[in-house]
Amino acid sequence: MFQGDNAVFHFELDDPSNTFAVVSNGRQGEIQLMNPVDREVKEIYVFQVSAVESRTSQQFRSQPSQVLVRVLDKNDNSPVFQKDSYEFDVPRTALRGFQIGQVIATDQDIGLNGLVSYFLQPVPAWDAFTVDKDSGVLSLDRDLALADVGTHVTTVVASDRTALASEIR
Ligand SMILES: [Ca+2]
Ligand SMILES: [Ca+2]
Numbered sequence: 371m372f373q374g375d376n377a378v379f380h381f382e383l384d385d386p387s388n389t390f391a392v393v394s395n396g397r398q399g400e401i402q403l404m405n406p407v408d409r410e411v412k413e414i415y416v417f418q419v420s421a422v423e424s425r426t427s428q429q430f431r432s433q434p435s436q437v438l439v440r441v442l443d444k445n446d447n448s449p450v451f452q453k454d455s456y457e458f459d460v461p462r463t464a465l466r467g468f469q470i471g472q473v474i475a476t477d478q479d480i481g482l483n484g485l486v487s488y489f490l491q492p493v494p495a496w497d498a499f500t501v502d503k504d505s506g507v508l509s510l511d512r513d514l515a516l517a518d519v520g521t522h523v524t525t526v527v528a529s530d531r532t533a534l535a536s537e538i539r
Contacts, residue, residue, distance in 0.1 A: 380424050382431075385417035390439070392419055407441045410478045415439040445483035449475035449528035451538040458508070462519055470499075470508040475528035475536060482531035489527045491537075496522035 381399030383392040389407060392399045399419060407415075418434035451473060458471035477484040488506040490499055498518060500511040506526070528536050 378424055379421050382420045382422055383417060384420075384434070385415070387412070387415060387417075389415055390417060390437075401437065401439075408446070409441045409443045409480070410447065413441050415441070443480045443483055445479050445530065445532045447478040447484070448536045449477040449486045449530055450536060451475045451528060453538075455538060460510070460514070462514055462516070464510055465513045466510050468510045470510065473501075473506045473508065473526050473528075473538060475506070475538075477530050479530065485531045486528050487531065489529065491525040491527060496524060498522070499524045501526055 379397055379399075380394040381392045383390060383399075383401070385391075389403065389405050391402050391404050393402055399421070401419070416436060416438050418436055420434045421432040423430040452475070453473075456471060456473050460468065460470050473488065475486050475488070477486050486506075487503045488501045489503065490501050496518075498510050498512050498514065499508060499522070501508050506528070508526070526538050528538070
């Protein structure tokens with residue numbers, strides 16, 4: 371169909387999402403990004419590229435070749451807590467290890483970029499709190515005593531493994 375080594379090509383790209391374009395450079399076609407991409411919006415793009423012989427008065431078009439582009443993740447989201455704040459009641463007689471409640475944060479990224487860890491702020495207001503790094507379960511670090519009766523506030527930080535963090539009280 372094409373006229374051997376003397377054929378002059380250009381490339382045409384049919385991308386329904388208008389995200390990619392092809393720039394013809396001699397016999398090569400360079401696929402370029404025309405609009406920003408974000409894995410959380412769209413991860414896979416599929417489009418077709420055809421080679422068109424353009425020197426002759428008639429145009430000859432190749433069978434289209436399918437191109438698949440996978441967008442890799444960037445750590446562009448912080449963990450987000452499911453609630454703005456949490457309140458839990460604890461019996462006065464609760465002992466060390468008692469599970470007070472659970473805080474949950476989610477992160478839209480994937481892999482380590484989306485894996486959430488929980489920490490208490492370095493100096494918690496109340497020394498009886500501890501939080502499980504992986505589950506976000508708050509529990510008692512010691513037995514309670516009469517002097518503990520009252521309201522206690524602490525801040526939990528949720529961080530992904532590449533250190534974008536969110537805080538909650
Ligand atoms: Ca991302
Ligand atoms: Ca993240």
